[in-house]
Amino acid sequence: MTAAGWVILLSVTFTVAQKLSGEADTYHVSAGYLFVLRCPPEDKNTNVTWSRRGGHNLSLPSGVEVIDGLLAFQPVQMSHNGSYTCEKRGVTGVTGETIGLSVSSEKCPEVHENKRITAVNEGVPCKQTEIFNLKTTTHTRWLKECKPLQGSIPVEDQGLMRLNGASESDAGNYTCMVDVTFNGRKFTAARSIRLTFSKIPVVAEIPNVIYPQQEVVMVKEGMAVELKCKAYIGLSEENDTFMYWTVDNVSTEDFTQLNDSWVSFQEDGRVYYGLSTLSISEVRRQFINVPITCCVQNTLKLVCGVALLQEADHSALYTSVSLCISASLAFAAFLFFKVDLVLAYRKLLRHFSKQQISDGKLYDAYVSFLHPDTITSDVTANFALQILPKEMEKHGYSLFIRGRDDCPGEAVHDVIAAMVRRCHRLIIILSPEIRSSTEGETEEVETLCDNQTQLCYEQKIGVHDALTRNEPRVILVEIGSVDYRCLPESLRYIKRKQGALKWKKPSLKTNKCIKFCSNRNFWKSLRYNMPSVPSGTLHTIV
Incomplete structure (x- = not known):
């Protein structure tokens, strides 16, 4: 076998390798592997030439050539150093x-890099953009150590690799x-990453104004006033963040009566905030009833909050109070009849709306429940497989229910991941039998996921996407009394944030209204x- 033949049999590696400490633009590569290098930055419509030590393309060593502007080492040799x-x-x-x-x-x-993961993580990216751009990949796999x-x-x-919890x-x-x-030959490209586990989720370094948010300050012309602005900065002070004010979209530096400053401080031992103060030595007419904006900006985002100075007017105050009371009463009435009003509006919308465009989702909801292995869970299964679809599907809703709509022999995790992402909602049915198998023997309460792998995976993949991408939205349905101490923290968080719907087991009485009206x-x-x-x-518009 020739030397070239041996090269094809090697485990060939493409890696955007780590830069050497103290040297600019120096990369680690492995001898005997494929390495492809692009000339930065990624400009278009440019003519790229490569050389070694100041020569031209003809001076490139053996085994190295330029293909479509890429410098390809096929494979890397020790002499290529x-x-x-x-x-x-x-x-x-x-x-x-x-x-x-x-x-x-x-x-x-x-x-090449370190990545911190948590119990609910967004997946581990392969990050071999140049390789996938070749559009000739045939198979992707992951190794550990x-x-x-x-x-x-x-x-x-x-x-993208998704770990199962x-x-x-x-x-x-x-x-x-x-x-x-x-280049007409078969290789294997590779890239390495180190994962470290953390129980604390990583907080995105995106700023956010806490206050003011449409704040109104009553003043008199000629008086002095101070406005405060508090903003979330992130987990570090060193993220190129700064705060500033504008008055009617004009910088405060253009007014002698205005002076602003800001400082950063830490709360909870790990989160940094910024506090900015705008001092107005004399309120002028031009400062009243115009937006006074506090902005916080870093390399990722710019966000602003608005305050408004209004001149004190008792007649206007009485009118405002009356309007507020009326609005409060109207709002209270809306809250009381909100569900009925929204459902009535939707019903009218379906009758009068001529056409609707499909968003590509196959189902309105994915139904996740504990499959029966006890007498108690038979009630849950009957609700999920009989009562729920009968009631919802008569209103036009389409449900995917594992155990009813999946096909035997399918790869369970693949079906779950695909179906959950093609549904608008994830309905999780919780029942009293979701308890720790060792309750009372240890202080740590085990979750249902220890012996219900498929249900655990449904919840992890759906709840993770709901918390990170806001879809699908999660709906918790309780059948009986549920002990949330036995459930994952993500479900407890959803319960605290949006609550749960409670379904009551129908009465044994024969009166039809008593049987169905209670729910x-x-x-x-x-x-x-x-x-x-x-x-x-x-239906899609043609």
């Missing part, structure tokens, strides 16, 4: 950059392997929390 220069000729002239290559021998590529992963781990588009045991070094055809408010509230237009009424 050194510096490479790319030049771009475009409409703005010629730009260049020198990139160092440090060649070593590793079975799996060195770790250079060994195949045990069990079935879902891998989605672009190599991350824990401390999932920490370690992972490698994403992608089979790819490049009338339950069905109204459930339809209120469902999509406004059932999928059965949707």
Whole structure:
């Protein structure tokens, strides 16, 4: 077998490797592996040339060539160690950059970055953009500590790996392997990442104004006043955040009567806030009834809060009080009849709306419940499989119920993940039998997920997407008394945030109204929390 033939049999690696400490634009690569390098930045309509130590394309060493502007090492050899220069000729002239290559021998590529994961995480990305852009990938798989992963781990588009409920045991070094055809030859591209487990969710470094939010301050012309602005900054002070004020979209620096300053401080031992003060030495007419805006900005986002100065007027105050009382009464009436009003409006909307455009969702709701293994859970199964679909589907709603709508022999986790993401809502039915199997023997209460894997996966994948992407929305339905101490923290959070609907077991009395009317408010509230237009009424405009 020739030397070229041996190269094809190697476990070939593509990696955007870690920069060497103290050296700019120097990358670690592994000898014997494929390495593809792009000239930064990713401009279009430019002519790219590569050279080694100031030469031209003809001076590139053996096994290295330029393909569509990419510098391809097929494969990397120890002799390729050194510096490479790319030049771009475009409409703005010629730009260049020198990139160092440090060649070593590793079975799996060195770790490129660290990522912190929690029990509910958004998945682990493969981040091999250049490889997936080739559009010749055939298979993607993940390794842990250079060994195949045990069990079935879902891998989605672009190599995104979803762990089935991350824990401390999932920490370690992972490698994403992608089979790819490049320049007419078959290779395997790879990239490594180190995962660390944390029980504390990572808070996004996005600023947010806490107050003012449409605040009105009563003043008199000529008086002095101070306005306060509090904003969330993030987990660190060092994120290029600053705060400032404007008056009617004009900077405060343009007014001699205005002076603003701000300081950062920490609360709860880990979260940083900013507090800005706008001092107005003399309120002038031009400052009254115009938006006075406090803004906080970092490299990710700009958000603002608005305050308004109004001149004190007792007649206006009386009118405002009257309007507020009237509005409060109207609002109270709306809250009391809110569900009936919304359902009536939706019914009229379906009659008078000529056409609706489908959003691609197959079902209005995915129904998640504990499949029967006890006498108690037979009540839950009867509700999920008989009573619930009979009542909701007559109103046009389409439900996916595992155990009724899935096909035997399908990969359970794949079906669950696909179906949950194609539903507008996730209905989780909770019942009294959801209890710890060791309750009373230990202070730590085990969750249902320990012995109900499929139900656990439904809840994890659906609740995670609901908390991170706001879809599908979760609806909790209680049958009997439910002990939330036995449930995951994510469900307890949803219970605290939006509550749960309670369904009462029908009475044994034969009177039809007694049997069904006791749950009338339950069905109204459930339809209120469902999509406004059932999928059965949707049709695409042609």
